[in-house]
Amino acid sequence: MKKIAPEIVRQRLLIERYFTRNITRDVLSDYLFGVAEHLNLKVYGEPTIFSPAGIGKEENQGFDAFIPLIDSGISAYVWSKNKFFSVILYTCKNFDTEAAITYTKKYFEVSSDMVFMEF
DSSP, rough: OOOOOOOOEEEEEEEEEEEOOOOOOOHHHHHHHHHHHTTTOOOOOOOOOETTOOOOOOHHHHEEEEEEEEEEEEEEEETTTTEEEEEEEEEEEEOOOOHHHHHHHHHTTOOOOOOEOOO
16 A cells, blocks of 8 residues: 555554354444553544444344544444454554454454454
8 A cells, every 4th residue: 555644643453253242232332442442542432333223134234333532433343143343443543453453352252363454
């Protein structure tokens, strides 16, 4: 990826995997607050969590979520039927990638290695 705006600090991490934990709106909210706290990222609002609640394809049911950070935000997407998640941490402050991966793996009760990409 071509680096533009090098004067702006940006760290981005995508984490994906199948999970075993039962994910509800409250569980997802707790994850967003928890991972932010674990990485010393400051939250300045409540998470916004949407669920299509039966609208659209059955295989796409789950949650779309976002929590705002002083230094950008964290998005999470959950496919309930497939028990699959995709989390994107986008910050203007550096954070410990390994700590984010480890926290997410434990929280979602993932039994194998997760797929992740920094960009």
